[in-house]
Amino acid sequence: MNPESSPSVAIVGPGAIGTTIAAALHELGRTPLLCGRTYRERLELHDGDRAIEVAGPVRTDPAQLDHPVDIVFLAVKATQTEAAAAWLAALSTPETVVCVLQNGVEQLESVAAHCPHGRIVPAVVWFPAQAQPDGSVRLRGDPRLSLPDTAASVMIADALQGSRCAVELAADFESLAWRKLLQNAVAGLMALTHRRSGMFGRCDIARLTLDYLRECLAVARAEGADLEDDVPQAILDKFQASPADMGTSILTDREAGRPLEWDIRNGVVSRRGRAHGIPTPISDVLVPLLAAASDGPG
Ligand SMILES: NC(=O)c1ccc[n+]([C@@H]2O[C@H](COP(=O)([O-])OP(=O)(O)OC[C@H]3O[C@@H](n4cnc5c(N)ncnc54)[C@H](OP(=O)(O)O)[C@@H]3O)[C@@H](O)[C@H]2O)c1
Structure with missing residues (x-):
């Protein structure tokens, strides 16, 4: 997929996991819209000695968004999903794929309660990353996601195709x-x-x-x-x-x-x-x- 034909992508919750996915997309020229709670000019991911800067800014007001996107990566903590509902409402149409980058086995139910539209895809996040006090993020493993093997998941796999984040579509x-x-x-x-x-x-x-x-x-x-x-x-x-x-x-x-x-x-x-x-x-x-x-x- 070349950048011209790429789907539009937003990251809601540009913390440890959100910054990693944002950097993976940015490295391919598919820089996502950044939606967070704390304003930042840019995101910064550190992988060993390498630093990757993701062009921002981090938007902080969902009311100022004027168009939905094709894909949302939701990477707030599960305790913050309700507070992020206004982002999900502003960013999604019934066609939007909302990939939930959260721990647990209840992503579908818990996010559906706060996401009026959108096709929700749960994910298992296999890599550790840690937000630093200055807001930058230290990656501590090879980024890897598992998703259920569905048509909506294929959109996520395609968007991350060729990036530093591997995506596995799991039968079980x-x-x-x-x-x-x-x-x-x-x-x-x-x-x-x-x-x-x-x-x-x-x-x-x-x-x-x-x-x-x-x-x-x-x-x-x-x-x-x-x-x-x-x-x-x-x-x-x-x-x-x-x-x-x-x-x-x-x-x-x-x-x-x-x-x-x-x-x-x-x-x-x-x-x-x-x-x-x-x-x-x-x-x-x-x-x-x-x-x-x-x-x-x-
Ligand atoms: N970190 C890991 O290694 C890891 C590994 C596997 C799974 N997970 C899971 O992945 C999920 C995300 O974890 P994380 O470690 O990435 O968390 P995190 O570093 O705390 O990131 C959460 C981000 O969401 C932002 N946020 C909070 N409320 C928001 C709101 N209302 N609207 C928009 N953005 C908001 C936070 O902003 P502020 O900067 O203002 O706090 C922060 O940038 C969790 O379910 C976690 O269990 C994490």
């Missing part, structure tokens, strides 16, 4: 999304302890992690995810093999006193478990603690 997207959710759910333990990956080297935490993951796995399977028995051990192994000082975005948010995505990452397991009549005793302790850590009061 639900299972991939649940696999990622299990990993995210465990990271919630780090937000509660204020500790990094090294904590998974403790025998008691390793035991708790496996028990929690088995609880999550039972719910995931009841939801239709096709996941093997060895998934909990594989996830624990990965945390244990990580550098002891490796953090996670929910821990970063906790340390900064920001709201946590506890409901889409942990609450969902107890909610869906309840619907299937599956006991979730570990979630029943963790979820209220995460909710209170996020939202108070106190």
Whole structure:
């Protein structure tokens, strides 16, 4: 696809993930419209020693937009989707594809509630990136997305074709999304302890992690995810093999006193478990603690 025939694209939420996708498009001459909360002249992505600047500015008022776009990448935190609804309304027509770059397994329902038009495509985001205090973003892996194998997803794959961000159309997207959710759910333990990956080297935490993951796995399977028995051990192994000082975005948010995505990452397991009549005793302790850590009061 050459730039002349490219679809028009907007990024709503030009933070860690949004900046990475914006840079991937900008490098191909497909610079997207940037829609955010904080005004910036431009975005900046750092990948090792390389810096990529994405021409801005970041627009901050949806009322000033005068035309919709073909594709929206929604990359606000799940806790910020409602506040970003005015962007979705201004940018979408019924033909617009809205690709949701958020963790969780409920992107369709949660974004549909705030997006009157648009064909919503959930995504699994596989790469880590971190916003820096000056607003620039440090990329910490090879950008990669998984999308369900649908016609709307093909538009996203085409838009990112040839970019630094790989896109996989997955036949069994639900299972991939649940696999990622299990990993995210465990990271919630780090937000509660204020500790990094090294904590998974403790025998008691390793035991708790496996028990929690088995609880999550039972719910995931009841939801239709096709996941093997060895998934909990594989996830624990990965945390244990990580550098002891490796953090996670929910821990970063906790340390900064920001709201946590506890409901889409942990609450969902107890909610869906309840619907299937599956006991979730570990979630029943963790979820209220995460909710209170996020939202108070106190
Ligand atoms: N970061 C990762 O490594 C990673 C990996 C996998 C999945 N994810 C998931 O990806 C999603 C995005 O995470 P992130 O780390 O990119 O978050 P982030 O860095 O906090 O970025 C969110 C962006 O949205 C902007 N924003 C907030 N409210 C807005 C509004 N009402 N309208 C427009 N923009 C608004 C924020 O602006 P301000 O600058 O004003 O805050 C910020 O630029 C989350 O669901 C996360 O769990 C993240």
